[in-house]
Amino acid sequence: MKRVIELLHGSGGIQSRVxxxxxxxxxxDNTYLRQNSDAVxxxxxxxxxxxxxxxxxxxxxxxxxxxxxKLAVYGTVNDLAVRGSQPLYLSCSMIIEEGLELTxxxxxxxxxxxxxxxxxVQIVTGDTKVVPNGKGDSLYINTAGIGIxxxxxxxxxxxIRAEDDVIITGSIGEHEIAxxxxxxxxxxxxxxxxxxxxxxxxxxxxxxxxxxxxxxMRDPTRGGLATVLNEIISSSELGIEIEKSKIPIQACVQGxxxxxxxxxxxSANEGKAVIVCDARISHQLLKRLHTFELGRGAAIIGKVVKxxxxxxxxxxxLGTYYVLAPLSTLQVPRxx
Amino acid sequence: MRxxxxxxxxxxxxxxxxxxSHYEGPKIRIMEVCGSHTKAISExxxxxxxxxxxxxxxxxxxxxxxTPDAYLxxxxxxxxxxxxxxxxxxxxxxxxxxxxxxxxxxxxIYSSLECLKIxxxxxxxxxxxxxxxxxxxxxxxxxxxxxxxALNLLNLKVWCGLKRMIPVLNWISNQENIQGYLYPGHVxxxxxxxxxxxxxxxxxxxxxxxGFKMDELxxxxxxxxxxxxxxxxxxxxxYGNVVSSExxxxxxxxxxxxxxxxxxxxxxxxxxxxxxxxxKEAYKNFEIIPSNxxxxxxxxxxxxxxxxxxxxxxxxxxxxxLWGESCTPMHPQGACMVTVEGACAIAYHFKxxxxxxxxx
Numbered sequence: 242m243k244r245v246i247e248l249l250h251g252s253g254g255i256q257s258r259v260x261x262x263x264x265x266x267x268x269x270d271n272t273y274l275r276q277n278s279d280a281v282x283x284x285x286x287x288x289x290x291x292x293x294x295x296x297x298x299x300x301x302x303x304x305x306x307x308x309x310x311k312l313a314v315y316g317t318v319n320d321l322a323v324r325g326s327q328p329l330y331l332s333c334s335m336i337i338e339e340g341l342e343l344t345x346x347x348x349x350x351x352x353x354x355x356x357x358x359x360x361x362v363q364i365v366t367g368d369t370k371v372v373p374n375g376k377g378d379s380l381y382i383n384t385a386g387i388g389i390x391x392x393x394x395x396x397x398x399x400x401i402r403a404e405d406d407v408i409i410t411g412s413i414g415e416h417e418i419a420x421x422x423x424x425x426x427x428x429x430x431x432x433x434x435x436x437x438x439x440x441x442x443x444x445x446x447x448x449x450x451x452x453x454x455x456x457x458m459r460d461p462t463r464g465g466l467a468t469v470l471n472e473i474i475s476s477s478e479l480g481i482e483i484e485k486s487k488i489p490i491q492a493c494v495q496g497x498x499x500x501x502x503x504x505x506x507x508s509a510n511e512g513k514a515v516i517v518c519d520a521r522i523s524h525q526l527l528k529r530l531h532t533f534e535l536g537r538g539a540a541i542i543g544k545v546v547k548x549x550x551x552x553x554x555x556x557x558x559l560g561t562y563y564v565l566a567p568l569s570t571l572q573v574p575r576x577x
Numbered sequence: 578m579r580x581x582x583x584x585x586x587x588x589x590x591x592x593x594x595x596x597x598s599h600y601e602g603p604k605i606r607i608m609e610v611c612g613s614h615t616k617a618i619s620e621x622x623x624x625x626x627x628x629x630x631x632x633x634x635x636x637x638x639x640x641x642x643x644t645p646d647a648y649l650x651x652x653x654x655x656x657x658x659x660x661x662x663x664x665x666x667x668x669x670x671x672x673x674x675x676x677x678x679x680x681x682x683x684x685x686i687y688s689s690l691e692c693l694k695i696x697x698x699x700x701x702x703x704x705x706x707x708x709x710x711x712x713x714x715x716x717x718x719x720x721x722x723x724x725x726x727a728l729n730l731l732n733l734k735v736w737c738g739l740k741r742m743i744p745v746l747n748w749i750s751n752q753e754n755i756q757g758y759l760y761p762g763h764v765x766x767x768x769x770x771x772x773x774x775x776x777x778x779x780x781x782x783x784x785x786x787x788g789f790k791m792d793e794l795x796x797x798x799x800x801x802x803x804x805x806x807x808x809x810x811x812x813x814x815x816y817g818n819v820v821s822s823e824x825x826x827x828x829x830x831x832x833x834x835x836x837x838x839x840x841x842x843x844x845x846x847x848x849x850x851x852x853x854x855x856x857k858e859a860y861k862n863f864e865i866i867p868s869n870x871x872x873x874x875x876x877x878x879x880x881x882x883x884x885x886x887x888x889x890x891x892x893x894x895x896x897x898x899l900w901g902e903s904c905t906p907m908h909p910q911g912a913c914m915v916t917v918e919g920a921c922a923i924a925y926h927f928k929x930x931x932x933x934x935x936x937x
Contacts, residue, residue: 245680249671255907427687499789502613502917558583558791559594561622563927569906570671570917 253463253509254568258472277476278397279320279459280388289393291326293317294385302349302380304423306415306434309382310352312511315439316462317386318360322441323458323514325396325448326388328360333367333384338377349380360439362386391445392452398476400456405545406523407481408516410443410530411436411538412489413466414505416512418497427501431493438512443533447516451526457517460510464568467506469515470553471567480549483565484556487542507568517545584792593795600628600802606754607631607801608890610746611761612639612918613789619927621791623798631802634890635920637745637843638761640709641668642888642912642919645844648738649674651868655705655736656682662699664692665707668916673909689717693724696733705865709738713763715854716828719835722856722863736865737855740841743772744852750780753890757801758784759794762816769824774812781810788816835860842867844912845885884911887920894924901925 249256266274273281280293297313307315314331321328333353337346357364364384394400415436422429440460448455461469466488470481490505498505512535518526523541530536553565585593609615615635618624624633637643649672655661656678663683669675670685684695689706696704708718718735725733742764749755760773765786777784783804787797797815804811814820832854841853856864882904883897894900894913904910906922913919 245677247670248685259907421687424687428690557620557622559590559621559623559626561625563619563622566926569926570668570915570922 249570251463252568254468254507254570256569257464258567276397278324280324280326280386282324282390282395289390291321291324291388291390292385293320294383295320296381296383298378298381299420300378301423302345304435305419307437307511308349308352309380310349311356312435312437313382313384314353314356314360314362314364315437315511317384318362318439318441319460319511319514321386321388322439322444323396323460324388325392325394325444325455325458326390327445328362328386328388328439328441330365331357331362331384331386333364333382335367335369336377336381336383337369337371338379339371339374341379346380349382356439360441362441388441392448394448394453396448396455396458398457398473401473401477401479401517401545402456402519403479403545403547404520405456405517406520406541407470407483407543407545408518408523408527408530408539408541409461409466409489410440410514410516410536411512412491412494413461413510413513414490414494414498414508416462416510417465417508418494418503418505420509421501421503422497429497429500431497433491433493433497436510436512438535440512440514440535443530443535444514446533447526447529450529451518451522454519454522455516455526456519457515459515461513461515462509462511465505465507465509466515467504467553467565468567470565471551473515473517474545474551474553478550480546480551481543481553482546482549482556483543483553486558487540489538489540506565520544584790585796590792590795593799594626596799597631597795597802598626598628600630600806602630602802602806604630604632605756605802605805606890607633607757607759607798608636608749608753608755609633609759610636610638610742611759611763612642612916612920612923613763614638614759614761614787614794615920616918616923616927617789617791617794619923621794623791623794627798633759634755634893635887636749636890637846637888638711638742638764639888639913639916639918639920640711640740641672641916642884643740643745643843643845644709644738644912645842646674647842648867652707652736653678655865660703662695662702662704663707664695664704666709669707669709671909671915672912673915689714689721692733693721693728693730696725696730697728700732702732704733706733706735707738708735709740711740711742711761711764712767712828712832715739715836716767716825716831719831722835722860723831725863726860731862733863734865735856735863736867737853738841738867739836739854740843741838741852741854742768743776744838744849745843745846746776747779748846748849748852749889750776750782755782755890757805758782758812759797759801760784760786760812762786762788762820765814765816765820765824767825767828770812770814770820770822772824777810777812783810784812786812786814786816786820788819843888845888882911884913884921887913894921897921 280291530539836854886892913921
């Protein structure tokens with residue numbers, strides 16, 4: 242039977258991973274690619290930079306709390322920031338469908354301008370292509386970004402140690418739920434807005450003040466917290482144990498998730514980071530996080546452990562456990 | 578209604594857990610009928626507090642899991658015709674039986690209401706809504722059909738694979754060795770408490786209508802043990818804040834107006850009289866009747882796959898030789914490994930992540 246690309250291949254879960262490893266790594270393979278991270282470290286003369294790229298295909302273009310332009314800036318900025326680099330320059334490539342209203346495009350571009358100011362980056366190069374009506378979904382944006390490393394320590398999965406603490410910088414699930422509701426496929430009205438925000442300043446400050454003690458950071462976008470926690474330990478011999486009751490989540494997000502049968506653990510975030518750090522400084526780091534607007538909801542949610550090799554265990558309120566697997570199915574509202 | 582998992586005081590919860598875990602009576606097999614219950618039970622790790630004398634088994638409450646191959650082959654045939662747009666919920670597309678179909682003719686939707694929009698937007702196409710659901714979604718589908726009639730959207734057809742919970746529970750009660758039911762909370766919202774009480778009385782099997790939160794499930798399990806201990810073949814309603822005695826009359830009337838009951842084919846079970854819905858005369862124009870041909874083997878044609886026994890509570894997913902080996906969420910062999918409410922997928926996700934470590 243002919244194998245075809247399914248939506249699942251773009252879900253950010255296991256299937257995306259397999260596609261990347263079995264196809265892209267097979268042909269592109271090199272040591273940089275094998276860093277297997279949100280952004281790649283490149284040695285440049287005396288220093289080191291981080292480099293990344295990401296495409297944005299969100300529907301609708303405008304949603305509560307953001308729009309495709311803002312997302313295209315912040316998403317790439319955050320991929321740079323979670324590797325401990327200071328984001329500086331972005332590219333912007335647009336694939337526009339014939340018929341898109343110019344005022345809509347201008348709104349997106351203006352939003353990108355404001356977002357890049359907010360994030361402290363400049364958009365320094367770009368490209369536009371127009372495809373015939375019906376051949377694209379109004380607007381796709383690709384951005385690539387370069388960040389500079391101000392410190393020498395790598396932020397990478399290989400730095401993780403047993404007994405490290407696991408922190409999330411705020412409540413989970415808002416972006417995905419806001420989008421789901423904005424698509425009007427589910428007739429619910431709420432005040433949930435996307436959490437999309439630039440993490441550069443906050444994470445840069447933390448990396449500076451806690452140099453060497455922050456071991457790993459990831460932004461839990463597609464595939465959500467569950468998938469990112471699994472990826473963090475996938476190349477190690479360690480496990481993670483988290484406590485369900487400690488995961489911050491807004492009551493309204495929890496409510497919508499319960500109603501629709503969606504698991505917030507697997508829902509995308511666009512303004513949150515998972516931080517794995519030395520347990521000796523975790524409370525101090527948490528305190529510092531709370532001083533930032535974007536880190537006010539931060540919480541220590543669990544620990545890196547020597548047991549449960551390559552698995553994430555969730556401890557429930559009852560003291561029972563279950564294994565939190567990476568995303569492997571599309572998140573669809575229940576039909577029963 | 579309170580959101581979140583915690584409805585009980587900590588001390589009360591401890592007592593409930595104590596009661597459950599210290600049950601020492603004769604061995605009881607409890608069926609959690611609904612796939613959402615199976616998922617919640619795994620998510621809260623509830624099986625870890627059960628005594629060895631109590632066993633939970635899954636039931637026929639995941640609609641896609643009980644849809645037989647004959648129906649899926651029928652759906653496939655509609656996907657071949659370029660005059661058709663097939664509208665369905667997402668899970669369906671992941672079934673192994675659906676692989677290789679022309680995706681351009683298939684639209685995934687979140688709410689049944691969308692098919693009205695799609696039918697209006699493509700008047701020259703036949704828009705076929707694949708209705709695979711229980712009484713929870715059936716009233717909304719009835720409403721959609723009424724609306725389509727009112728709007729004269731004659732290009733909208735509903736492929737009617739709707740199933741009814743009560744007839745299949747009667748069938749299970751006759752065929753399987755079950756000492757107690759966790760009755761499906763969502764279905765009970767629509768059908769009401771009374772009709773489930775009747776099952777318990779008719780077959781001498783105690784049951785509890787249960788909610789889906791941690792504490793609701795704990796209370797329901799404790800209540801179920803108490804009923805078993807007392808030997809009371811009745812049903813208690815532990816989801817009383819949303820389940821009434823008579824159910825949702827408005828929703829029932831919607832269904833009564835549009836649907837009539839008919840025999841339906843269940844995967845792993847076979848034909849069960851009155852266990853499906855078809856459309857009444859006035860709405861016949863909107864209906865596509867699934868081919869009800871029994872294809873020789875209604876269980877399924879995948880040899881070793883034990884889904885058929887899983888949906889009737891006879892086997893656990895882990896007892897299937899394919900589970901976690903050649904059947905995983907990435908390479909599902911049967912529907913129970915596909916949908917979020919399928920027992921095999923749930924067992925895979927929440928237990929030890931499969932016998933083999935899925936490498937990635």
